[in-house]
Amino acid sequence: MTTMTIREIASAWKSDKQRYVKQSTYAAYVLILENHILPSFGESETLSEKLIQEFVLQKLNSGLCIKTVKDILIVLKMVMKFGVKNGWMNYCEWDIKYPTTEVRKGIEVLTVSHHKKILDYIRLNFTFRNLGIYISLTTGLRIGEICGLRWSDIDIENGTITVKRTIERIYMIDDDVKHTKLVINTPKTKNSYREIPMNKELLAMVKPLKKVVNANFYVLTNEEKPTEPRTYRNYYYRLMQRLDIPCLKYHGLRHSFATRCVESNCDYKTISVLLGHANITTTLNLYVHPNMEQKKRCIGKMFKSLGK
Known part of the structure; x- marks a missing residue:
């Protein structure tokens, strides 16, 4: 067996992987390699469990969250398996332990009153850019979508x-030169390619526009050229300041839509499909957190079924 360093294996892995994944996915892999993996393991020829465990704790202590560290390890494991498959290194099984003290942060959502306030404002102050915010709040579309x-x-x-x-x-x-590039991609996953019904107000808003706009133009600009997420995010922040609404991240609009669906007792499978989640587990983990009243009602129903 001809042993190679992780840096050498990673270089060959990148060339192979680039043929099979989207450009954005490949770029994310390369950043993880350059920022985390190669500085720590670039000259290594083996990846023992002890070495990986120390790396994990170091990254957590530096402020990274557990999910981010796990994403780094996914890339590292892909590189290692590629090296093993080609006979360039030995395979090592890892049983990595993570501290249990990390507190899960709740998602940020708009209050019902703020949700209504934004929708009402946009209905009375129509612009193409405002329409995008209205669509996000009533369909759950991501900013890139x-x-x-x-x-x-x-x-x-x-x-x-x-x-x-x-x-x-x-x-x-x-x-070795870092730069950015604006790309138009297919949706995030196959589930993200989806069809979403519009509510009556949104349909009434866009119906007269469809008669006069160019079908190939982008909705936010009503031009042939789109706007990019960073620019649109800045516009959204300015609008929230104007409305005197606490500034959530733009993704909070998607969270707010999903939360309103849960609060309206929509079935979780339908919510998952509307959001384009890969599976219903993602939806449940993000949005379904019963409060004490819901727990009491559940136990009450259970005892009622027992005839108590």
Whole structure:
């Protein structure tokens, strides 16, 4: 067996992987390699459990969250398996332990009154950019999906919006030079390619517009050229300041839509499909956290079924 360093294996793995994944996914892998894996393991020829465990604790102590560290290890394991498959290194099994003290942060959502306030304001103050925020609050679209939305994706006859693409700015590393690039991609996963019904107010808003707009233009700009997420995010922040609403991240609009669906007792499978989640577990973990009243009602129903 010809042993190679992780740096050498990673270089070959990158060339192989680039052929099979989206450009944005590849860019994310390269950043993880350059920022985390190669500085720690670049010259190593083996990856023992002890070495990986120390790396994990070091990254957690530096402020990274457990999910981020696990994402780094996923890439590291892919590189290692590629090296093993090609006979360049020996395989090592890891049983990594994580501290249990990390407190799960709750998601940030708009209050019902703030949710209504934004929708009411946009109905009275229509602009194409405001329309995007309205769509996010009533369909749960991600910011990249909103930026990538074209008029042709809005079906007036059936009253639906079809998510077909997303726009994102990704970090690239070419010849050790970092730069960014705006890319238009297919949706995040196959489940993210989805059809979402519009509520009556949204349908009434876009119906007259569809008669006069160019179907190939982007909704947010009503032009051939789209706006990028960073620019649109800044616009959203300014609007929230103008409305005197606590500034959530733009993704909080998606969380707010999902939370309102849960509060309305929509079934979880439907919510999961609307959000384009890969599986219902993601939806349950993010949004379904029963409060004490719900727990009491559940136990009450259980005893009622027993005839008590």
